[in-house]
Amino acid sequence: MLKNKTIIVTGAASGIGAETAKTLKAQGATVIGVDLNQPDTPVDQFVKANLSDPASIDQAVAELPKGIDAICNIAGLPPTKDRAAVLKVNFLGLRDFTEKMIDKLNDNASIVNVASLAGLGWPEAGDQIKALITLRDFNAAEKLCEEQGVGQSDGRSYFLTKETLIVWTMMNRWTWRDRGIRMNCVSPGPVETPILPDFLETLGERAEEDAKVMDRPGQPTDIAPVIAFMCSDGSDWIRGANIPVDGGMYQHVMCEMHGHN
Template sequence: MLSNKNIIVTGAASGIGAQTAKILKQQGANVIGLDRHPCTENVDQFIQVDLTDPQSIDDAVAQLENIDGLCNVAGLPPTMDRLMVMKVNLLAVKYLTENLVAKMNDGASIVNVASMAGIGWPQSVDAIKDTLENATFDNIESVCDKHDVEGPRSYFFSKEALLVWTMRERWTWRDRGIRMNCVSPGPVDTPILKDFIETLGERAEEDMKVMDRAGTAEDIAPVIAFLLSDASAWVRGINIPTDGGMSSHVMEQMHQFAK
């Protein structure tokens, strides 16, 4: 399905990124891993990059060409510094993607890993619009201050904005057949799951009771691979919740149609 396609995976050293690299290799892709940590498994090329630093991203982009797919998987949890979270989870995704488009082949696919945490984006539309239009690596602190993006809220807000950006840019590169979509995992058993439990406390425990189990990277990676394949060529600007039904549960409770 992905034979001989050149696909970039950010965050390829661990978690969902590592599993995505593995499944892409199994499907015949040439995988380029981008991560701050060294990564040799399931990648044909590794480029070390600091996603909080636009110069580091520029240096990585300079080494890339003939790209058929980009998986923006790398992300930071809500326990991290808010500015770091916003830079990695949102600004770096936009910056890397926009600078790579010129090096992408026609028909390329971009997949952003968002989160079920972004489900509340309709309540933050004005703040999201302003952030997408004006936030940069240099002014992100003032933008966060302006919109009361403090502490763990940075994670939720970054994912809300990422969902909106994906929808908004769905036809930006339509003349070249380049498409962009999102996958939104729910609670996934990766190295950062403990950070979410620490942040959300009782809420996380209640969420886990609703589900039959936590997700795994093996649950998420095949959905990413599908969105990279030619089988999804007419899927554009969509978000696929891959969360064991958690987002449906949240919507059911929100709109009071629970049984």
């Protein structure tokens, strides 16, 4: 249970974020929603923030209290959105917000980044990932896309941000170990949320093939309990991990890739 814990949920107004806020509340947590839009799901406090804008992030951080026990980084844009905006919200803004919140976290706090099955190709994307991790200037996101061959119509911006988020999480496995602060990823597969049609539009035939393999699409209710567990004291010794919650799709892809089917 999460009684007496105060937890921030970014992207709390819809999809997995809304369901996570609901689940955390049900387990006794005080929940602070951070989003562009006011959540319909009841939260204890709402702070408006645009994660593509460093000034908005600064303002949100200033409004948020100290004594935070967990951050659930769930806000994100789908692959159909502008490529530079996807880079900003899904990684640059997430990182900026998280780093600026460290001083407001309690010792032994948990940071849970929601990545994606789309990030499984990170071992082959080294140069692009290094370029994005190095980037600190939000205004240079479009330039990075040009230099790294990140197209607008191919959804690559989304895949790159999720690959980078997984690697950044692994890199930070022990960054705040002196304070007991841990960081991990949860990677959902295809989930029925308002942005699912955006993925189907981008992935086309690949999405159809995935649908044939899976027993069913995921639901936010499949993902939120795992995020909640990662906020709990029971996950204390899980650090820098990427936890797939995808009906077995990650394992399916790995077996196919390495000839173990």
